[in-house]
Amino acid sequence: DTAVSQTPKYLVTQMGNDKSIKCEQNLGHDTMYWYKQDSKKFLKIMFSYNNKELIINETVPNRFSPKSPDKAHLNLHINSLELGDSAVYFCASRAGSGNTIYFGEGSWLTVV
């Protein structure tokens, strides 16, 4: 069973479109994250939710909107996609009292 799963794994779309990436974790963790990894492999945090509450909101364009319907799910919606949004988006989760972050396999987004 995949602990943190993301869909879609690969997405190619045109500039200006709106797209969503979904994430689910079956680890029973309280905290979930979205990270963006650029072409230089730098992982940068975007958002974090703890028990459905937004707790981290880094300097991210407001075209990016996260949503957590319950603590096992964290989705990312992106409006008006731009070329610079092309990256790998990783979902991750962490137990409330633990420290280790577990990553999903990533969603490869290419904007053309």
Add this chain to the structure above:
Amino acid sequence: EDKVVQSPLSLVVHEGDTVTLNCSYEVTNFRSLLWYKQEKKAPTFLFMLTSSGIEKKSGRLSSILDKKELFSILNITATQTGDSAIYLCAVGSSGTYKYIFGTGTRLKVLA
């Protein structure tokens, strides 16, 4: 501003060599330091370090933390081609849920 710096950025070695990867950090209220290995897909967890001077070991990999000098090292002995990957260091602060990642070290092991 909190930051994590890894060095070297990239490294090419031959099988059998020993490598040492560095991670230095400046964060408020340090809680833990994590090491990850990333091959083609998701980063996979290697070690979590919270206390100075206690070595964590897993096979040919080991890691240690120095909270006074604010750094950690990851050692890989008798490297193999399968060790080729990007090694990521992340640091978390108490009281926040944020983990900050370094830029990673890209290791290539040649046969």
